[in-house]
Amino acid sequence: MESTLERLRRRLPAWARDWPRRRVLAAAAGVLLVVVIAVSCGGGSGGRADVPVVEGTPDAGVTGVRAPSTQTGDTLRVVSAEVDSLDPQRSYLPGVWNLMRLYTRTLVTYSSEPGHTDELVPDLATDLGTASEDGRTWTFTLRDGVRFENGRSVTSRDLKYGIERSFASDVIVGGPTYVVDLLDDPANPYAGPYQDESPDKLGLAAIETPDDRTIVFRLRAPQPDFPFVMALPSSSPVPIEADTAAEYGRDPVSSGPYAVSSVDPATGILLERNPEWDPDTDAVRTALPDRVVVRTGLTGVERDQALLAGSADVDMTGTGVQPATTARLALDEDHPVRDRVDDTTTGALRLLALPTDVAPMDNADCRAAVAAAVDRAAVQERLGGAVNAVRRSQLWPRGLGGGPEDPDPERDLSAARASLQACGQPDGFSTVLAVADTPTSVDVADQIAAQLAEVGIQVEVRPLSATTFYATDVGNPASVAANGFGLVLATWTADFPTPASFLTPLVDGRSIRDVGNTNYARLDDPAVNALVDTARTTGDPADWREVAAAVQSMSVYVPLAETRVQLVAGQRLRNGVVMQPYSGYDLATAGVR
Secondary structure, three states: OOOHHHHHHHHOOHHHOOOOHHHHHHHHHHHHHHHHHHHHHHOOEOOEOOOOOOOOOOOHHHHOOEOOOOOOOOEEEEEOOOOOOOOOOOOOOHHHHHHHOOOOOOOEEEOOOOOOOOOEEEOOEOOOOEEOOOOOEEEEEEOOOOEOOOOOEOOHHHHHHHHHHHHOOOOOOOOOOHHHHHHOOOOOOOOOHHHOOOOOOOOOOOEEEEEOOEEEEEOOOOOOOHHHHHOOHHHOOOOHHHOOHHHHHHOOOOOOOEEEEEEEOOOEEEEEEOOOOOHHHOOOOOOOOOEEEEEOOOOHHHHHHHHHHOOOOEEOOOOOOOHHHHHHHHHOOOOHHHHHEEEEEEEEEEEEEOOOOOOOOOOHHHHHHHHHHOOHHHHHHHOOOOOOEEEOOOOOOOOOOOOOOOOOOOOOHHHHHHHHHHOOOOOOOEEEEEEEOOHHHHHHHHHHHHHHHOOOOEEEEEEEOOOOHHHHHOOOHHHHHHHOEEEEEEEEOOOOOOHHHHHHHHHOHHHOOOOOOOOOOOOOOHHHHHHHHHHHHHOOHHHHHHHHHHHHHHOOEEEEEEEEEEEEOOOOOEOEOEEHHHOEEOOOOOEOO
């Protein structure tokens, strides 16, 4: 008679049938948990919630539109984890940036066209901007007819003022600071609008507003990705008369189709229609629902529960459903919710960094030994298998265009031992692996330590507080050197879907900083820096591939796997389009009728 375990295994999809016994049992336990939760909240009977299902197919929202509709009305119900801030200059969460598309507009923004959501389109501006021949001056012209919720026209001065707020580092904290790096004068730093003591109060000299519809940016150095900086909510307009400094997030002024009506820890965030929004000025947002309600502070299981039980339409966090939910759907090939799943990679690359200023990782052959001994397939298994992670051996996310082919090599222990011989450590060596103290990351770190031990490399796994890990632990080069962190397990995600945004912070030696450093390998090689300069000037993916290849040859980073998520659309969700930069459904086009 067939065992219970084998019956469970047989019901798994093809990609999961090779799971080990403990993972099959764990999946079954997770399924039980989610079924109990969904039934208890969904009012269903017979073993699972009775949830009506919008017609669709798996991955319908990745390159197409899930359940297309043009009907307006009703309430879009959104669930979320904690929201860091509703102030567009203070948020650094992609899910919140997605929400901000409803009440903030920028010069340019991400397209809502399926399959092209990583591309920019004009928003407040009439085009994508004009760059000078040397790439240091960018000029944008604002379109007519755009008004704030108070009825006042949006002008170039409002955009300048919104950007200037990011310079007030003592008041406006937490958001991106790209504009500071690109526009500030190190010899005469601008302290932001709250400390502007100039007699004429002209503000930041690097931004000029010759008239209400023209804005000119003068950059310190050429930056082909500058339009992507302008697509961040931190580059949105703020009316100076409504700015309440650190309290602005309590009642931000809308320039989009919805306005924040109320914010309450218990009931969540309510957005209602902005009567001053003119659809003729906005080719991106459809504004189908009458209102949007966001329930915040929910755990991953609670968000899944709401989607499965029919009490939520979309999860805006961009993290996908929890492993228990994924397992539930995997075990039931006939489950109707499977047709509401959109599977996507996120661009978040888990990698092993080998700091070049920590012995013996200052020796290229010792680094090569580590790179050759790592087993990506085993790491992928620890991350939940192919459904949760895609193996990557290239320092380039899978969804980023123009990248190199990924050969997906197997580990080579013979090559690892030969490299150890070449670096003068034939019997191996000892080192410390720094890792954020989260269950998954520590589990992967333990797996890597076991792999390296097979060639004599003894690794002490040292978990560090997840709250300080990137800012001060591995983000401080002095801390890394003092603690002898020869290995750092990190996850890197670029803010923009461009090679420059992904590679430069990791490999440009001039990007190394004392706090929040992202060049985890402390790579400062003149040849690589020169290649970066060339690639930034041309913007040619071929030049960026040359940067990636040069870094790859040095074994300062060992790419491991890219995070993969499964998005589940709520039963009422219409116009579901996967917004790749935010790894979630685009709230700017979503409807419910």
